[in-house]
């Protein structure tokens with residue numbers, strides 16, 4: 465391999481390394497999770513004792529459907545599987 469080619473490979477490798485470093489920094493800077501957790505108040509505490517997420521989610525609509533006491537805010541993301549986003553803590 466001639467000298468010129470070696471240098472080219474070194475340059476390409478350096479660019480690749482910088483690129484990987486950039487992605488790593490980007491990922492490490494990702495914002496913290498901001499979606500609200502399932503509250504631990506009177507309305508929700510019993511939902512913590514239900515083992516399966518799917519089972520617990522059956523109750524959400526009792527209060528969070530459009531015509532109930534706490535309807536979802538306008539522009540709420542697709543609401544399929546509440547507890548995947550609003551985690552229990």
Ligand code: HEC
Pocket residue numbers: 500501502503505507508511520521523524525526527528533534546547550
């Ligand atoms: C018995 C009624 C009731 C049930 C059942 C219920 N909620 Fe709620 N929820 C409320 C009410 C009322 C509020 C608003 C007042 C508050 O923050 O507690 C609320 C607020 C919330 C909030 C907002 C918390 C915040 O930080 O602003 C989230 C998230 C939520 N509920 C998720 C759920 C999920 C997920 C389920 C099902 C697993 C569920 N709720 C079941 C009544 C209920």
Ligand code: HEC
Pocket residue numbers: 499500524525528534535536537540541542543544545546547548549550
């Ligand atoms: C794909 C993720 C996702 C799913 C699934 C989801 N939510 Fe949300 N929810 C959000 C986000 C994000 C917000 C905050 C919206 C904003 O700040 O504008 C929110 C907001 C809310 C709020 C208003 C209070 C708050 O914290 O801002 C309630 C109540 C709520 N969600 C209940 C539910 C219920 C009940 C379900 C299931 C029927 C559900 N969510 C499913 C992501 C989700």
